[in-house]
Amino acid sequence: MKINHNISAIDLFCGIGGLTHGLKKAGIKILAGIDQDSSCKYAFEKNNKAEFIDSDVSEIKGDSLLQKYWNKKNHIKVLVGCAPCQPFSSHSNKVKDKETGDKWFLLNQFRRLISETQPEIVSMENVPNLANKDIFESFISFLKLNEYYVSYSNVYCPDYGIPQKRRRLVLLASKLGEISLIDKTHSPKNYKTTREVIGDLPNISAGERHANDPIHYTCALTPINIKRIKASKPNGTWLDWDESLRLNCHKKNSGNSYKSVYGRMNWDEPSPTITTQFYNFGTGRFGHPEQDRALTIREAALLQTFPKNYKFYKDPDEISMTKLGVHIGNAVPVDLGFVIGKSILKHLENNNL
Numbered sequence: 001m002k003i004n005h006n007i008s009a010i011d012l013f014c015g016i017g018g019l020t021h022g023l024k025k026a027g028i029k030i031l032a033g034i035d036q037d038s039s040c041k042y043a044f045e046k047n048n049k050a051e052f053i054d055s056d057v058s059e060i061k062g063d064s065l066l067q068k069y070w071n072k073k074n075h076i077k078v079l080v081g082c083a084p085c086q087p088f089s090s091h092s093n094k095v096k097d098k099e100t101g102d103k104w105f106l107l108n109q110f111r112r113l114i115s116e117t118q119p120e121i122v123s124m125e126n127v128p129n130l131a132n133k134d135i136f137e138s139f140i141s142f143l144k145l146n147e148y149y150v151s152y153s154n155v156y157c158p159d160y161g162i163p164q165k166r167r168r169l170v171l172l173a174s175k176l177g178e179i180s181l182i183d184k185t186h187s188p189k190n191y192k193t194t195r196e197v198i199g200d201l202p203n204i205s206a207g208e209r210h211a212n213d214p215i216h217y218t219c220a221l222t223p224i225n226i227k228r229i230k231a232s233k234p235n236g237t238w239l240d241w242d243e244s245l246r247l248n249c250h251k252k253n254s255g256n257s258y259k260s261v262y263g264r265m266n267w268d269e270p271s272p273t274i275t276t277q278f279y280n281f282g283t284g285r286f287g288h289p290e291q292d293r294a295l296t297i298r299e300a301a302l303l304q305t306f307p308k309n310y311k312f313y314k315d316p317d318e319i320s321m322t323k324l325g326v327h328i329g330n331a332v333p334v335d336l337g338f339v340i341g342k343s344i345l346k347h348l349e350n351n352n353l
Contacts, residue, residue: 003029004345006353007121008070010034012057012081012110016043016312016327017050018304019080019125022337024048027345028078031068034060039323046311057083057109062116069117076176076353077119078344082126082332083107107135111142118146121347122173123340125332128154131169148173151180158270159184160339163192164303166273168336172343179347182339194289195267198299206293214316215297215324219279225262229281229292234266260285265295271303276329279321297324304328305335 014033152171207220263285277283
């Protein structure tokens with residue numbers, strides 16, 4: 001995609017660059033990404049040709065960001081990010097003091113940097129539950145007081161061709177006029193399926209690493225879990241198993257709420273949401289649709305819409321299931337970043353910029 005040289009962006013909380021790569025794919029130049037996880041540096045810089053700043057966002061000053069933006073007349077500055085807000089995730093129901101804990105502090109750091117840099121365009125991607133919280137309402141009010149037009153919506157990723165049942169809050173704000181996401185590109189009739197994305201990968205067994213692809217690699221399973229996955233059906237539950245295979249927690253009333261754990265995926269629909277534990281058969285519906293194993297790192301990366309040529313490691317000896325699980329599971333899907341980028345560029349086109 002040809003780069004639009006009238007606009008450039010900085011990505012806060014960039015991780016290994018899922019959002020960055022999507023914006024780049026759309027045609028937006030990324031100048032830098034900021035993250036305090038230094039292990040993300042190689043993948044971010046190698047794939048995006050942008051500077052990785054290893055720093056806590058709370059220690060970054062607006063002046064240092066302004067020095068990185070291109071100093072050209074009428075140049076449009078974009079500030080994007082996915083401030084970690086795990087306390088507001090649907091997976092964090094038992095977290096106490098969700099709006100007074102440490103994690104929401106990062107959203108206010110995003111707000112501070114917007115105030116200090118006054119970018120023409122802002123975008124944030126986050127968990128859907130955040131939209132119902134006072135801190136988000138305060139964030140919207142802040143943007144409007146700073147003369148931003150604001151739109152936001154809870155996006156169902158398959159509606160934009162992303163092969164994963166992920167739901168995310170996407171916010172766009174602009175000082176230049178009304179802004180919104182582009183129209184949906186897909187419907188249930190043509191959602192991209194798990195089969196379309198990973199169906200052509202070579203078969204491997206639990207615990208095996210493919211000889212020609214070091215990250216087509218999956219965890220070993222215990223003998224009892226091999227029996228459990230063999231008894232599992234696509235979109236089924238542990239209720240399909242013989243009683244002898246069920247865990248004690250399944251026999252409690254509370255266990256009835258978690259029927260997707262130890263689940264097998266379905267070829268002919270989008271995958272479940274990819275989390276940092278995608279390689280663990282027991283943490284969700286991460287069983288392969290037909291092979292008796294959990295997802296591989298490669299499969300999860302493709303379902304997160306990272307291209308096959310994305311470089312996740314410098315040396316094969318550095319490959320760590322846990323580390324890459326965090327890198328890939330925490331990433332913004334690349335194609336959701338692409339949708340955000342296309343929306344920004346369409347907004348500029350609509351305003352003759």
